[in-house]
Amino acid sequence: MLLAKTLLSSTFRLALIAIAAFGLIVAAIMAYVYFGTIAYVQSRVGDAGDREAFTGMIGLAVIAVAVLLLVLAGLAAVLVTRRTVGRIEEINATSQAIMLSGLDRRIPLRGSHDEWDRVAENLNQMLDRIETLMGEVKQVSDNVAHDLRTPLTRMRGRLEKAYHAPRNSEVDAVLIGDTIADLDSVLGMFASITRISEIETRARRSAFRALDLAEIAGEVVELYDAAAEQVTTHLSLGGDRKVSVTGDRDLLFDAIANLVDNAIKHGRAGGLVTVTCRSAGGGAVITIADDGPGIPADQRDHVFKRFYRLEQSRYTPGNGLGLSLVAAVAGLHGAEIALHDNAPGLTVRLSFPTTSAQ
Numbered sequence: 001m002l003l004a005k006t007l008l009s010s011t012f013r014l015a016l017i018a019i020a021a022f023g024l025i026v027a028a029i030m031a032y033v034y035f036g037t038i039a040y041v042q043s044r045v046g047d048a049g050d051r052e053a054f055t056g057m058i059g060l061a062v063i064a065v066a067v068l069l070l071v072l073a074g075l076a077a078v079l080v081t082r083r084t085v086g087r088i089e090e091i092n093a094t095s096q097a098i099m100l101s102g103l104d105r106r107i108p109l110r111g112s113h114d115e116w117d118r119v120a121e122n123l124n125q126m127l128d129r130i131e132t133l134m135g136e137v138k139q140v141s142d143n144v145a146h147d148l149r150t151p152l153t154r155m156r157g158r159l160e161k162a163y164h165a166p167r168n169s170e171v172d173a174v175l176i177g178d179t180i181a182d183l184d185s186v187l188g189m190f191a192s193i194t195r196i197s198e199i200e201t202r203a204r205r206s207a208f209r210a211l212d213l214a215e216i217a218g219e220v221v222e223l224y225d226a227a228a229e230q231v232t233t234h235l236s237l238g239g240d241r242k243v244s245v246t247g248d249r250d251l252l253f254d255a256i257a258n259l260v261d262n263a264i265k266h267g268r269a270g271g272l273v274t275v276t277c278r279s280a281g282g283g284a285v286i287t288i289a290d291d292g293p294g295i296p297a298d299q300r301d302h303v304f305k306r307f308y309r310l311e312q313s314r315y316t317p318g319n320g321l322g323l324s325l326v327a328a329v330a331g332l333h334g335a336e337i338a339l340h341d342n343a344p345g346l347t348v349r350l351s352f353p354t355t356s357a358q
Contacts, residue, residue: 026069030062087116091123103131148189151182192321199251199328211252213243213284213352214277220256221275224264232270235260239277245284245352247333255329258322259288259348267292267345282354291345300339 090108097105106127107120158175165171214237221237228235245252256275263273267290276287295303304327330337330350340347 027066030066033062087120091120098127103127103134148186151185155179155182189321192325196321196325196328199325199332207248207250208246209249210244210246211249213245213252213286214239214241216249216253217256217275217277217286220253220260223257224260227261228264228273231264233264233267233273234271235264235273235275237275237277239286240279243277243279243284243286245333247352248329251329251332255326255350256286256288258326262322263288263290263292263346263348266290271345280351284352285349287347287349289342289345289347291342294341294344294346295339297341303339304337 094105094107106124109117109120111117158179162172162175218237221235225235260273260275267273271291273288273290276289278285304323327337329335333352335350335352338349338351340349
């Protein structure tokens with residue numbers, strides 16, 4: 001079966017064309033050698049001796065060499081084409097199995113570390129990436145469905161109750177207000193998704209300009225000071241007085257605000273939240289540290305995914321988009337974001353390079 005596919009393959013036809021071209025060149029060289037030899041012998045010995053026997057022997061040798069070259073070339077073409085077709089068939093078979101059964105199949109490697117093994121490795125890595133992305137899409141879909149179900153169910157319950165109850169202006173006003181609040185929550189979720197997508201497509205770089213990161217951080221600290229006092233958390237700002245960075249002021253403000261808000265909400269009640277801005281190596285660094293429970297090390301790579309929440313029951317307020325927004329803003333500005341253990345608590349570090357805003 002494989003031999004038949006080999007002989008019918010386009011690769012084999014190309015190999016035959018190459019062999020034919022090579023054969024023409026070899027034939028021309030051999031004809032030149034043959035006639036040159038005959039001419040040389042005739043010029044040296046004339047018509048004396050058994051010239052016809054010598055000529056026949058030379059001709060036979062040339063024919064034998066031509067046949068041998070033809071056989072070797074054909075055999076090489078079949079072997080090389082068979083190997084190529086075999087690897088292609090493995091890729092085709094795996095592709096068909098993936099289409100029929102799912103993304104759990106991978107192209108087998110032969111351990112030869114040749115170009116075909118490298119192609120198979122790259123395709124397998126691509127399949128791994130696709131499988132990961134599909135899993136994330138499924139997880140995001142499940143989380144969106146869960147987060148939308150609660151407010152929509154509440155709204156439907158209120159409207160159904162109001163539909164069967166007699167009209168009461170005060171009750172109706174409360175119902176309308178609660179329903180609007182739930183709708184605002186749902187619309188806010190979709191607005192956040194749209195904004196993250198806009199940032200990730202780098203559609204807002206036109207708003208970049210020279211900024212003072214310390215000034216922006218100071219405004220965020222001032223904004224959240226009252227919220228921190230409500231849970232008896234001490235919120236402070238430290239570091240350099242002026243830290244230059246180029247970027248989008250609104251996006252940087254929102255990113256820092258999200259980090260400070262998370263530190264206050266998830267930190268220890270009556271604890272400490274510290275925001276520090278410093279210039280470093282021509283760039284800028286801002287850290288937000290708290291002394292709360294922190295984030296487990298095995299989950300730190302996941303918290304920047306959309307709708308990902310450490311609290312899996314998803315009954316606490318929030319939608320898991322805050323850190324996704326922070327990651328998108330960091331990516332837009334070329335900044336590196338890292339989570340570190342604050343022992344106790346968590347330290348979030350944003351490092352802006354000198355080229356982040358260019």
